[in-house]
Amino acid sequence: MAELHIPGRGTVFSQDLMEFTKVPPVINPEALSSIKTTDHKEKILHNLAYVICVLSIPGSSENLAKIALDLGICVPFVTIGTGNHTRDQLGLIRITISPEKEIVHLVMPEHDSDSIVRLLIEQGRLDRPGRGFIYNTPVTMGLLDTRLKIGKQKYAASLEQIIAAIDQLKSGTSWRKRLDTESKNRFTGKSILPQDNCEVSIISDEDRIDILREACLKVGATGATTSRLSPHVSGNGKEVASAMIRSAISVPAELTNSVVDELLKISTIKDHETDRIHVLDSPSAYVHPI
Numbered sequence: 001m002a003e004l005h006i007p008g009r010g011t012v013f014s015q016d017l018m019e020f021t022k023v024p025p026v027i028n029p030e031a032l033s034s035i036k037t038t039d040h041k042e043k044i045l046h047n048l049a050y051v052i053c054v055l056s057i058p059g060s061s062e063n064l065a066k067i068a069l070d071l072g073i074c075v076p077f078v079t080i081g082t083g084n085h086t087r088d089q090l091g092l093i094r095i096t097i098s099p100e101k102e103i104v105h106l107v108m109p110e111h112d113s114d115s116i117v118r119l120l121i122e123q124g125r126l127d128r129p130g131r132g133f134i135y136n137t138p139v140t141m142g143l144l145d146t147r148l149k150i151g152k153q154k155y156a157a158s159l160e161q162i163i164a165a166i167d168q169l170k171s172g173t174s175w176r177k178r179l180d181t182e183s184k185n186r187f188t189g190k191s192i193l194p195q196d197n198c199e200v201s202i203i204s205d206e207d208r209i210d211i212l213r214e215a216c217l218k219v220g221a222t223g224a225t226t227s228r229l230s231p232h233v234s235g236n237g238k239e240v241a242s243a244m245i246r247s248a249i250s251v252p253a254e255l256t257n258s259v260v261d262e263l264l265k266i267s268t269i270k271d272h273e274t275d276r277i278h279v280l281d282s283p284s285a286y287v288h289p290i
Helices: 029-033 060-071 091-096 110-123 159-170 209-218 253-264 267-271
Strands: 012-014 018-021 045-055 077-084 100-109 132-143 195-205 224-229 244-252 276-287
Touching: 018 253, 045 060, 045 110, 060 100, 060 110, 100 110, 100 132, 100 224, 110 132, 110 276, 132 195, 195 209, 195 253, 209 224, 209 244, 209 253, 209 267, 244 253, 244 276, 253 267, 253 276
Parallel strands: none
Antiparallel strands: 012 132, 018 276, 045 100, 045 132, 077 100, 077 224, 132 276, 195 244, 195 276, 224 244
C-alpha cells in the first residue's frame, strides 16, 4: 500500500518483544484479508540491527546521520526526546547539557552493527561524559530505505539499486561485510560495548508516565529518554488520550526482572488499557561512566 519497496519511500521493520498490558492487542483478520498487497518478499531482509543514538549536544545528529548515509547503511531518521535522571548526576557539567535530546535511528545489517556502533561512538565523541549514549536491539525482518538521488544520473541504475539487486541475489546482506577488517586496528584498545542489556519501554498517558518512570529509576535504571506518541485506534467509540508518552530505558539484563516487577506493582498498568510495557533484548550498549 505504501510502496515501501521503492527507494526513498521509507523503512518498515519488525521486532520480537515481550509486552505487558491490561488488554492484549487483537488483530482483525477480516481487515487484513481486505487489504490488497503486492508480493515483494524478495526484498525483505533478515538479521538486522536497530541502533538508537541518544545525543545531548544540539546539532550532533546531523553529523551522525551524514556518516550513516555516506556508509550506505540506510536512510536514518531523527526524532526529539527529553532525557531524565542521568543529567542530574553530572554535577556542574549538567549546566552545559540540555535535557532535550536528538535521537538518531538506524537499521543496518547485524554483522556490521558492532563495527558501525564503534565508529559512531568515535565520530560522535560518545566516549566523553555528557555526550549521550548508544545501544542496539535486534530486528527480525525489514525493508530498508536507501538514499535516492534526484536529477540526472550518469548510469541506467543508481548504486543503491545495484546494491538492492545484489541483496536479492545473495538472499541477504552478509556479502556487504567490510567494516570489521577495515576498522580492526582503529578500535584496538577501545572500550568494549557492555553485553546483555534490555530496552524497557513504558507507554502511558502524560499524567501517569512520571510514576512509572520513577519506579524504574528506584530499582537501578540509570536514565530514561522520553518522546511523545500520537495514538491511532480503529473506530470503536472509545476515547484515547490525545497524546501518549513513551519512555525508553536501557538496563543491564540482570535488572530487567526487577524493573518489570516494580512496574507491574503499580496500579496504572492494571487499570488503564492504554498503558504498556515493552521489553526488548539489547545485545550491546555504550554510555560513558559518570
